[in-house]
Amino acid sequence: MGKPKCIGILGGGQLARMSLFAGKRLGFDIAILEKESGSPAGQLTHLEFTGSPINKTLLKKFSACSDVITLENEFIDYKILEYIENLGTKVLPSSETISLIQDKLIQKETLKKNNIPVPNFIAVNSKTDFNKAAEFLKLPFILKSRKMGYDGYGNALIKNKRDFDKSFDKLTRRHSKLMAEQFVKFTKELAVMIARTENETAIYPVAETIQKDHICHTVIAPAEISTIVYKKARQAALIAVKAVKGFGLFGIELFLTNTGKILVNEMAPRPHNSGHYTIENCISSQFENHIRSVLGLPLGSTEMIKQCAVMINLLGKTNTTGEVKNYKQALSDQCVHLHVYGKKLSRIGRKMGHITVTGDDRKKVLLKAKKSERKIII
Ligand SMILES: Nc1ncnc2c1ncn2[C@@H]1O[C@H](COP(=O)(O)OP(=O)(O)OP(=O)(O)O)[C@@H](O)[C@H]1O
Ligand SMILES: [Mg+2]
Numbered sequence: 001m002g003k004p005k006c007i008g009i010l011g012g013g014q015l016a017r018m019s020l021f022a023g024k025r026l027g028f029d030i031a032i033l034e035k036e037s038g039s040p041a042g043q044l045t046h047l048e049f050t051g052s053p054i055n056k057t058l059l060k061k062f063s064a065c066s067d068v069i070t071l072e073n074e075f076i077d078y079k080i081l082e083y084i085e086n087l088g089t090k091v092l093p094s095s096e097t098i099s100l101i102q103d104k105l106i107q108k109e110t111l112k113k114n115n116i117p118v119p120n121f122i123a124v125n126s127k128t129d130f131n132k133a134a135e136f137l138k139l140p141f142i143l144k145s146r147k148m149g150y151d152g153y154g155n156a157l158i159k160n161k162r163d164f165d166k167s168f169d170k171l172t173r174r175h176s177k178l179m180a181e182q183f184v185k186f187t188k189e190l191a192v193m194i195a196r197t198e199n200e201t202a203i204y205p206v207a208e209t210i211q212k213d214h215i216c217h218t219v220i221a222p223a224e225i226s227t228i229v230y231k232k233a234r235q236a237a238l239i240a241v242k243a244v245k246g247f248g249l250f251g252i253e254l255f256l257t258n259t260g261k262i263l264v265n266e267m268a269p270r271p272h273n274s275g276h277y278t279i280e281n282c283i284s285s286q287f288e289n290h291i292r293s294v295l296g297l298p299l300g301s302t303e304m305i306k307q308c309a310v311m312i313n314l315l316g317k318t319n320t321t322g323e324v325k326n327y328k329q330a331l332s333d334q335c336v337h338l339h340v341y342g343k344k345l346s347r348i349g350r351k352m353g354h355i356t357v358t359g360d361d362r363k364k365v366l367l368k369a370k371k372s373e374r375k376i377i378i
Helices: 014-025 056-065 078-087 095-101 104-113 127-137 161-174 227-243 286-294 362-375
Strands: 006-010 029-034 048-050 068-071 121-124 141-145 155-158 178-182 186-196 201-203 207-212 215-221 248-257 262-268 308-315 336-340 351-359
Touching (some): 006 056, 014 029, 056 078, 068 078, 068 286, 095 104, 104 178, 104 227, 104 262, 127 141, 186 286, 215 362, 227 248, 248 286, 351 362
Parallel strands (some): 006 068
Antiparallel strands (some): 121 178, 141 155, 141 178, 186 201, 186 248, 207 215
16 A cells, blocks of 8 residues: 555644544545644644745645645635645645635625625725725724734724724734725624535535624524525525635635625635534534545535534633643533644633534524533633
């Protein structure tokens, strides 16, 4: 037998860690490139590359060891991915796809060009753009960093010019370019995961996501929505992936408005928090289909096992080390699946792990998940 195929993942956080578990189970090697050693995924492989993802010597070594390279976030400049492709290593999703996604303004323009409904938006280049934005979008609106935003860190709600000036300064410290978006009064937020290869497409059930302080807190699958909305959501997600010529795994975040309209909020070219429930409740998880899709292998079934799954993120409750402080309490509920990400430090609000509960009675599953989350200290 020859050497197993190796998948290189740019980034070593929890998403890479869970893709690593899925890849290893199928017998593949996983290489991880992360700035510091001992990351959630890096600590689990002998192929741990440590350093900056823009260090070309490091990238050469990393790509020499990988049959294909994929990613766990959209923050690495697409030009770096292009550099890897020019070294002769396939990158999936490709540099071209990432170039259409990683800048939120370009992403929205691409979606709009493909007739995919999105919230109204406008570029913001200076503080003098406030009047133009307020006139076009009406107040309040959302100011967003075009790049490097996650867990809502790149967003601000703007109610007046003072908010705008303050947030303009704060957000441009994160990334120099901004955009503004209509404030959508959604009734629900939905998400759809899609895996796509040259030969097939696998679409996961539509999930409902509930954010607290702009961070994903709870995911309920499937979402409680009408059949028409369910179909519309999956269709919008699929067209969005095609619009960015996407191959690999994608998470598409959607707004459902009170008139039953679906708008695409944003898409992620990687596994997504809204798809963690697929580990226990789908025949093949998003992570397994991440691995399968980047290797061009047949995709696994996205069918649900039990009728309902609820995932709740375990956000840091203390500012100390990152392990669960009360394992006995945390594991006292049977049927609760506990995932701990192995982060060295916990911070209040940081994603440290998650739990998933599955079952056939939606209300009971949700109650159990909520009760269990309250008991865990991490
Ligand atoms: N135009 C909008 N109207 C209303 N609410 C919005 C809008 N854009 C974002 N939000 C709220 O803020 C949350 C985070 O926004 P968004 O998805 O743009 O940010 P992010 O930080 O890139 O995402 P993530 O939390 O997925 O990492 C959304 O899930 C939604 O609850
Ligand atoms: Mg989002």
